[in-house]
Amino acid sequence: MTFCPAYGKAICSLCCSLDVRCADQCRPHATISQQAHDFFTRFVSEKVLKMLTTPLTQFIALTLVLSLISATILFLVYLQVPLEDEQVKQVFANTLIKTFFLLIIIIGIISWLFILARDGNQNALKELRSQTKALAKEVDAHETTSSALQNAKEIAESANQAKSRYLAALSHELRTPLNVLLGYAQLLLRDQALPPKQQETIAIIRRNGQHLADLIESLLEISKIEAGRVTLQRDEFNLKAILQQLVDMFQMQASKKGIKFNYISSPNLPDYVATDKQRFRQILINLISNAIKFTEQGSVTFKVTYRSEVASFSVIDTGAGIALDDQEIIFKPFEQIRHSQSQSTGGTGLGLTISRSLAELMGGEITLNSQLGKGSTFNFRLMLFKLHKDPKEPELTKSEAIGYDGPIQSILVVDDNLNQRELMADLLSPIGFNILLAEDAEQGYQQLQQQKVDLILMDVQMPNINGWQMVKTLREQHFHMPILMLSANARDAEYNQQAEGYHDGYIAKPLNLDALLGKIAQLLDLQWQYKRTDNQLEDKQTQDHKPNLGTEQYEALIAMAEIGYLSGFKHKFDEIKDEYCYPAGSESQIIEYVEVCNFPKIIEYLNELNDGS
Structure with a gap:
């Protein structure tokens, strides 16, 4: 391996011997043509040497040399033929002379074609080398441009990342107080004791706060799309x-x-x-x-x-x-x-x-x-x-939840912001939850050691130990309760892969109360008790006057289910509903089984209701 000036880098001996574009740049005075040129310039001037190396001069010289060789060969042939008769010898000599002049014509044509081909090859080689040099210069220019473009791209990406970080930080600072504002606005709108004028004012506050939240979300969405960090869910x-x-x-x-x-x-x-x-x-x-x-x-x-x-x-x-x-x-x-x-x-x-x-x-x-x-x-x-099947996604309702069925559930709220903790307590305590508050991970661990917790609402951004670290530690310590992550930084949702398999859900602030309750109901498997409207109260009073289902009604439904008679079951179900009162929650459960034609479950469920009646 040695350095090649034509390529500007090291090259092996085999590649060097096979190369045709370099013109022996590494040894400019060692070629035959250069050595011949140096030899003849000792005797003649450069001008004369150029005249002697023109294509016409080369043609004449080549023709003379080949003609002389041909004449010598013919003369040797003449000398080698023993002829005693002078007349025959003269005829043979004339024949050789005619042959010589015929050869001169052929030699001239071949010499001219050879000189033309050689001159064309030299010109083509010069053009090739010229184009190669131009291409090498263009490649160098492209490399310089590409390097400058790469530097500019890195600078632009760095600026874009800085912009994204700034927007994310700004979003976090705006969403935190906005979550408190919109949260209490939702609570106040549900307070029927407030005069209509004040409710209208609070509704205006909520609409404008929501508009601000949407604007923040739009700016972040554009930032994430430009940075290519948007992830799609199925x-x-x-x-x-x-x-x-x-x-x-x-x-x-x-x-x-x-x-x-x-x-x-x-x-x-x-x-x-x-x-x-x-x-x-x-x-x-x-x-x-x-x-x-x-x-x-x-x-x-x-x-x-x-x-x-x-x-x-x-x-x-x-x-x-x-x-x-x-x-x-x-x-x-x-x-x-x-x-x-x-x-x-x-x-x-x-x-x-x-x-x-x-x-x-x-x-x-x-x-x-x-x-x-x-x-x-x-x-x-x-x-x-x-x-081709019902995914059974949790349904959210716009009715106001006032409680839930079953025992009291304890929820631990871990958030370093006092206003956020108080908001969660004010939102969830009236519904019947036992709310435990912790301002950091250390207090959260203490609460978990002292009391039974059914659900954890955890902020992501906290001092010392953040939410992702805490949830991972909890799982490693075998705490298996559901954990719902809450954050005012919308970018946290992109990085939740680091805690994949540890948390059970993610909600960005500002929180929507209906969405939060829907997620809590899904994680804790709760059935909400809603505030009844006037129409619902009338329906309830009507239901109160109906007798409960008896064994006869249950057996009639079971008989339809056992033979798989779907339309007959629906008809019988509606007929009984008009005259009798189903147990609480059973009507919706039976309808759910009917929608998927799960007759074994229907029979099992009806037998359980019949045995308990």
Whole structure:
């Protein structure tokens, strides 16, 4: 191995001998041509030497040399032939002379072709070497550019990470007090003793606080998408129920604005599908809310079709429309198209940006068709895998929970912020929970040693020992109660893989009370007791006058279940319900078994009820 000036690096001897592009740069004076040039310059000048090395001179010299060799060979042939007759000898000599002149013609042609080929090869080699040098310079320039680009990319990524860290830290500082504000606003709104005027004021506070929380979430969402840290979940849920919830929500919003809201659903829409439920709802909410927001009169139509496991969601409005030049601008961050009809419309310009980015991450797409003065149509296409069974996701209710069935459950709240701990106590104590408070991991360990705890609500960011470390330690110490992580830092959800298998759920602040209660009910397997409305009280009074089911009624239902007569069982079940009162909680349980046609469970459950009656 030795250094090669042509490549600028070490090269082996075999590669050196096979190389054709270097022109012996490592030994410029050792080539035959260079040595010949040095030899002849001792006798003639450079000018004469150049004249002697022109293609014409080389042709003449080569022709003369080959002609001389041919003449010598023919002369030797003439001398070697013994001829006694002078006349024959003269004829033979003339023949050789004619042959010589014929050879001169052939030698001239071959010599000229040889000189042309040699000159062409030299020119091609020079051109090759010139192109190689130019290519080497271009490669060096590309390497320099690539290095500069890599440095710029690293600087940009570092700046982007710094921006993400700043946004995350800012989000944590904003979410912490915002969680307290929105939490107590939810509690006050449930206080029927407050005058309507004060409830309306608190509702305004909650709406604006929620708007601020949504703005923070949007900024973080954009930051996570740009950094490529968005992770999708595979949730199994009831598609029709989710769509109906959205329709109910936006029909009320459209009605308040004085426009019509139409919902058109495909008849072959599946009941249960699998995708990221939160992102899916977020995209549809952004599209529909924008349509209602920018439609002053007319209607908004939400159309859903499903074919070959591909769902198409179309949001059609009769608003002002969007010009062709602006149809890509509205998908950029913080961009909004302002006109006379939308000057008073608020917003950050992030909804469509987030929606399109999330749709692409989920393998779907969002397209737009719009004409000025005729309205817009946003089309959202996504593959939704059809499920053939009920995933049994926990249902959340908007009714106010006032308690739960069963013994008193103890909940340990571990949070370093006093206001957060007090908020959790004020939220959960009235429902019947025994609330234990700890300001750090050490106090949490002490509470666990002293009392029985059924559920832990744990903050992630705490001094000394954070939530992830504490939950891992608890599992290692064989504490098996459910643990629900709470954090004002939305980025913590991305890093919960470090505690995978240790915690049982994650909720970001600010907390929604209904979502929190739904998660607690799921983890503790609770049945809530809800505050009854006037209609529910009337139904309860009617139920109180009905007799309880007897053995005869149970046996009639069991007989239908034993033969697998589904329609007959449903008919008998409704018939008995009109005249008799089922035990508390049994009606919903029987309906649940009927929906999945689990007749063995129905028979077993009815026998248990019959034996206990």
